[in-house]
Amino acid sequence: MAITSIKNLKEFSTNNDRFEGAHLLCPGCAHSMIVRELMNCTDDNLVIASNTGCLEVSTAVYPYTSWDTSWIHIGFENAATAASCAEAMYKARKKKGTLPDADAPVKFVAFGGDGSTYDIGFQWLSGAMERGHDFTYICLDNENYANTGGQRSSATPVGAHTSTAQAGSHSYGKKQKKKDMVAIMAAHGAPYVAQLAPNKWKSMAKGFQKALETEGPCFINTVSACTTEWKFDPKDTIHITDLATDSLMFPVYEIIDGHELNILYRPKNIIKVEDYLGSQGRYRHLFKPQNKHIIERIQKDIDEKWALLQRREEARI
Amino acid sequence: MSKGLEGNDNRGARELGAEEKVGWDEVTQGVVLHSFVGESKNAAFLKPEERVYNDFNSYTATVASWRIIKPIYNRDICIDCQNCWVWCPDTSIISRDKQMLGIDYDHCKGCGVCVEVCPTNPKSLLMFNEAADNDAELENWPVKEKKAK
Ligand SMILES: Cc1ncc(C[n+]2csc(CCOP(=O)(O)OP(=O)(O)O)c2C)c(N)n1
Numbered sequence A: 001m002a003i004t005s006i007k008n009l010k011e012f013s014t015n016n017d018r019f020e021g022a023h024l025l026c027p028g029c030a031h032s033m034i035v036r037e038l039m040n041c042t043d044d045n046l047v048i049a050s051n052t053g054c055l056e057v058s059t060a061v062y063p064y065t066s067w068d069t070s071w072i073h074i075g076f077e078n079a080a081t082a083a084s085c086a087e088a089m090y091k092a093r094k095k096k097g098t099l100p101d102a103d104a105p106v107k108f109v110a111f112g113g114d115g116s117t118y119d120i121g122f123q124w125l126s127g128a129m130e131r132g133h134d135f136t137y138i139c140l141d142n143e144n145y146a147n148t149g150g151q152r153s154s155a156t157p158v159g160a161h162t163s164t165a166q167a168g169s170h171s172y173g174k175k176q177k178k179k180d181m182v183a184i185m186a187a188h189g190a191p192y193v194a195q196l197a198p199n200k201w202k203s204m205a206k207g208f209q210k211a212l213e214t215e216g217p218c219f220i221n222t223v224s225a226c227t228t229e230w231k232f233d234p235k236d237t238i239h240i241t242d243l244a245t246d247s248l249m250f251p252v253y254e255i256i257d258g259h260e261l262n263i264l265y266r267p268k269n270i271i272k273v274e275d276y277l278g279s280q281g282r283y284r285h286l287f288k289p290q291n292k293h294i295i296e297r298i299q300k301d302i303d304e305k306w307a308l309l310q311r312r313e314e315a316r317i
Numbered sequence B: 001m002s003k004g005l006e007g008n009d010n011r012g013a014r015e016l017g018a019e020e021k022v023g024w025d026e027v028t029q030g031v032v033l034h035s036f037v038g039e040s041k042n043a044a045f046l047k048p049e050e051r052v053y054n055d056f057n058s059y060t061a062t063v064a065s066w067r068i069i070k071p072i073y074n075r076d077i078c079i080d081c082q083n084c085w086v087w088c089p090d091t092s093i094i095s096r097d098k099q100m101l102g103i104d105y106d107h108c109k110g111c112g113v114c115v116e117v118c119p120t121n122p123k124s125l126l127m128f129n130e131a132a133d134n135d136a137e138l139e140n141w142p143v144k145e146k147k148a149k
């Protein structure tokens, strides 16, 4: 099986892109950085399913497609359903001997936004994970329903301003904590789950390759900085993602077989979450005196989570 | 826009959105769009210039008109690190055989990410007004910046 080399970026760049330009994602959108990397980390045929969201509506604007692989568009809830059922069909036809090119290696991948993954497609994702299909589900987590104007999702962190959890004189933005989707997926008994970030391209490519090579249902949450809804300059997508991983707002780690936790990126200098929050318009209101305690709460949550991840890594539980 | 760089003849051949429109009730339901003409081969083994792109492939469309600023590439300083390649969201950095060749101006949206991630000093990529003349800007390329202490 041909898996492309990711020893260094020069070698990685010899891959032939299978995700084309003239899609309609915003300039600087991280969704396409993540998708390109997934498609470049393997030479295998890909069957990809995307449900409704920024990625899907921007890469299949009739009469165009930006995908050089098999790609299925399906309704909001069903990225996992489409990918897992394509996999089931493929297996069945292989068994019956009705596949035209049965020996060609093929991988099944689903892309969903956080709105679909954490909320609206949650049940269908859970079902596909439980059925145990051989596929990889990748959540493009931009922490809001970006495609419909930035509503809050259960992936939106405490304190973020969204169009349905607005900051104002009586509100500091979203009140509830972000759902821990990685833990929920690990609890399904998935053989490989991870949280990865596009600024750490190598650990992301390695994680993608591991997920594709692992038999069974794998889940990856990727941090996808959204210039439009997070409110930052499009040129800063990678810088903002650096702040996200270096403040540990988005720790980068994997969990194998539900218990073997490995931290994949340990910042040399852990930065204060203030520096991350201050880089984006959606958190601007938190710097008002009456909201400072929210920043303290976010920092405390981060510190506790990081301590927990490290304890779990050590204890292998 | 002149190609001048590795690419397929029909790259960016049409303005996105300029195609003939049909009414919502005239669109074929459940349509399949073929990315390539003829039998589909695994594109992972073909460079863009070796592919036979179908008109349905967005490769054949251009979004150049989205840009108000554009990156200009200075080969003389570039160390071919490929940072710009891995992080370009619009598949617009043209690299072949570990070398950065230049920018695909048919698909670049002018986000400026490539400039931010370029590690050389001075940078090998800089943003300019869309109307700027590439050759003139290359002549006036900034010199090495001293590190702020
Ligand atoms: C069942 C259903 N409910 C609502 C919608 C409208 N809708 C389309 S895209 C979208 C938001 C997608 O958010 P997310 O999944 O986070 O992806 P993003 O656009 O942020 O990448 C919504 C609510 C829909 N298409 N189908």
Ligand code: SF4
Binding pocket: A024, A025, A026, A028, A029, A030, A031, A054, A058, A142, A146, A147, A225, A226, A227, A228, A229
């Ligand atoms: S709104 Fe956000 S996620 Fe959607 S295309 Fe724009 S930057 Fe990307």
Ligand code: SF4
Binding pocket: A028, B070, B071, B087, B088, B089, B090, B091, B092, B093, B103, B107, B108, B109, B110, B111, B112, B113, B114, B115
């Ligand atoms: S400006 Fe943006 S779209 Fe254009 S080449 Fe640079 S990274 Fe790619």
Ligand code: SF4
Binding pocket: B077, B078, B079, B080, B081, B082, B083, B084, B085, B100, B114, B117, B118, B119, B120, B124, B125
């Ligand atoms: S980031 Fe800069 S140095 Fe690296 S390949 Fe691109 S232009 Fe060259």
Ligand SMILES: [Mg+2]
Binding pocket: A113, A114, A115, A140, A141, A142, A143, A144, A145, A146
């Ligand atoms: Mg989203």
